[in-house]
Structures are given as C-alpha cells and as structure tokens.
Amino acid sequence: MTDMKKSLIETVDLKKNFGSLQVLKGINQTIYQGEVVSIIGPSGGGKSTFLRCLNLLETPTSGKVIFEGQELDPKSTDLDTHRQKIGMVFQQFNVFPHLTVLNNITITPMLEKKVSKADAEKEAMELLKQVGLEEKANEYPRKLSGGQKQRLAIVRAMAMHPDVMLFDEPTSALDPEMVKGVLEVIKNLAESGMTCVIVTHEMGFAKEVSDRVLFIDGGVIAEEGTPDEVFNHPKNERTKEFLSQVL
C-alpha cells in the first residue's frame, strides 16, 4: 500500500555517534506522504536521536537525510527553508517565554516568510481557536498549563504550513490529566492527512493513530509493521520483551 505513495523523508544508512557511543547504527527508512508513523522503544535506544536527525537538529555522523527529493545539508542556507516545512514539537514544549502566545505563533512567519502582521495574526487566531486557546492570545506562556503550552507549540509549528510534523515524546512532560487534550490535537492533525512521525511512550495512542510502527532498539529498527503486527504479533524477542514491560 505505502509503496504507491510519495516518499517524503528518506534516510540512507543514517549513523550518529556521540563521542565513542554509536547511537544510530545505520538506519534506512522512508516516511511516505500522509503517513502516521509511531516510533516506540526503550529509553536510550536512539528513537529521539533518529527523529532529531530528520530535520538535522542532530547532524548525522554519516549517511543521508533526503527530504522531498533533496538531501539536507547542514552547511547549506537552504536548510532553514527546508526546516520551515518540517514542524517539530518537543517534550519540553520550548515555547518562547518572552513573547505572548500570539507572537509565539506569528514571529517566524513574519520574519522568515514575510507574511504581513495582519495575515499572520489572523491565521494565528484561527489556529488558537482550533486548540481552545484563543482567549490566551495576549497572555505570556508562564500563565499556561503544560498541556496548553504544548498545544501552543503544535499550532506554532502549524503556522509555518509544514509538510510533516515530528513529535518528540510530546506528552512525556505532562501531568496525566493534560495528556488527553494534547493527544486529541495530534490525532486531529493525523486524521486531517498531515504526515506525522511520533516518538511516544503512549502505546494505546500509537496503536490507535498509526499507519505504521517502528520499534527502535540499540540504534537499529528492530521491528516495523502495522500496529496490529507490532503490538499483537511481535516477531522480535526484544519487541516482545519491551511490550511485556510497558503494556
């Protein structure tokens, strides 16, 4: 099924070392347009590093990342333009504390895409409405709960009109009662056809929204398949062991 689709991000023999530690040991993987891919696996297995290599927040030690047919080059100024199409949401939200909620969203489109203030604010208000934050537009982020900050971070990325969204454990830093609201927003995005790559510990969520699940362990993709294949009929011993611990 997926073979028919257009490749959006492709990694070729992607390796990443931190000092003498090899965290990624050569990953070949393709993310297709419109796909929702969840990445699961034990801590330290390399799943966040893999995700962070997809927009070159981590510079790969060797190998290639190809985005929409073009190899991402850490030294090229085109990288900023490519990154505008690759949204990213972080575990720690990383909203800008010195800017209002509204300006958090409008600053990058205005600076980098020369969108007018009026247009940027209009769109930002629509986005905020979608995630129930329109009343917070003129507040500073310190007045927001964790869940609200993360929803802000998601729409901040959406305002750049990305072709793909990367989520790096988006609910891991949230209080339990905040998790649902954030997952709801991600789910709506996924259902709207946005390509999503999600590193997550929320197995139930991964099962529900994903087209495909990657199990990364020891710097390699140890197993991949549909949620049914990976969660219900895992073949790899490490996958079975991991799932037995988290489910």
Next chain:
Amino acid sequence: MNKGIIEVWCAYYPIFLKGAIGTLEYAAIAVIFGSIVGTLIAILHLSKNKVIGAIANVYVIVLRGTPLLVQMYIAYLFLPIAFPALNFITKEQWVVISLILNSSAYVSEIIRGGILSVDPGQMEAARSLGMSAKNCMIKIILPQAVKAILPSLAGEYISMIKETSLAGTFMMYELMYTRVLLLNKYLTWQPLFIISGMYLVMTTVLTWLSGLLEKRLAESD
C-alpha cells in the same frame, strides 16, 4: 589655609557637581557602547569557528588581565601614533575609547554567561521552525539573555563609575579631576572627602535602583 570640608563644599560645589556629571557621562558612554561591542565579542566568543572564538577569548583575557590605567596610557600616548589616519580623534577621545573597550571585555563575559543560561531548547525550537541563526539570536536568545543579566550589567555600570576616576589623570573633567583643579587653591585633603562622599552617593543610589530592578524582574517571571 586650613578650611573645613563643609566650607570647601559651599564655596566650590558647582565644580564638584560638574565633575560628578562628567563621571556619570563617561561611565554611561563606556557601558552603553561597551555593551554593543561586548555583545559582538560574546557572539564571536561562542562561535563554532575555533579561530574566531580564540581571538575573542584573547581580547577578553588581555583587556581584563591588564590594568585600565595602563590601557588608558596606551590609548592616550600610543594609539594616536599608531593610527595617524584617525587624527580626527582627540587624545581624550582615545581615552574614552579605551574605557569602552575595557568595559566591552567585562560586558562580553556577562552577556556570554547570559546567552549560555538560555535553555538550548529555545534555539532548537526556533531553528526547527526554520528561523535563521541570526534572527534566532536577535529575536529569541538575546532578549532572554539580557533579561537574565540586567542586574549584572547594572553592576558593571556601578563599577565603571569608580573606574572612570582614572580619566582624571588625563585632565578629563570628571569627579576625581576636581582634586587637581582645587590643588591650586591650596586645598589638599578636603576635596578628597567630598569626592569620596559623592562617589558613595552615586554608587549607593545606583545599587539601590538595581536592587529594585532585580525585584521587578523576579516578579515578572
């Protein structure tokens, strides 16, 4: 000719006040322009390019590791000879430039600390949105860094007020220079106490103001 301190103040207070204003002006010029130069030095210091980083590091080490008075003498006596093309700069202005450069070395270390204190996640978020490195520094990192270091910058201004007393050596009109002016009235020791008192008033008031500022900033977090 042994007048009391109060007598001397009453007779010559305009001279002292003019000196104090000179002191505040020199200190303000040094810190304001020092902050601009210092910000650039801090950014160079943090550069991934090791050569650029090392040059900035040497700049800071030399300016912080040698006495300001020596730097002022070099600026006053040597720089006009070294740069004859810049002969529109007076010797006194060279001394002011040495104050600015000296201040920039201290400020650059304050700002470098401020930049490093900003959560690296802020840079990652901005770059992942596709913001250029330059915009990210100007719009995201520096505003947060400056807020964190405003009290230290105020401290730098306060110590600069004392440092400028060395400019009097070059007959520049600041508070310490009033001593020289009053020497020919045979007033040897009285002005020193008046001058000390005025430095104390300036530094104490500014320390108190910077305390208020710090409190306000803490509340807005």
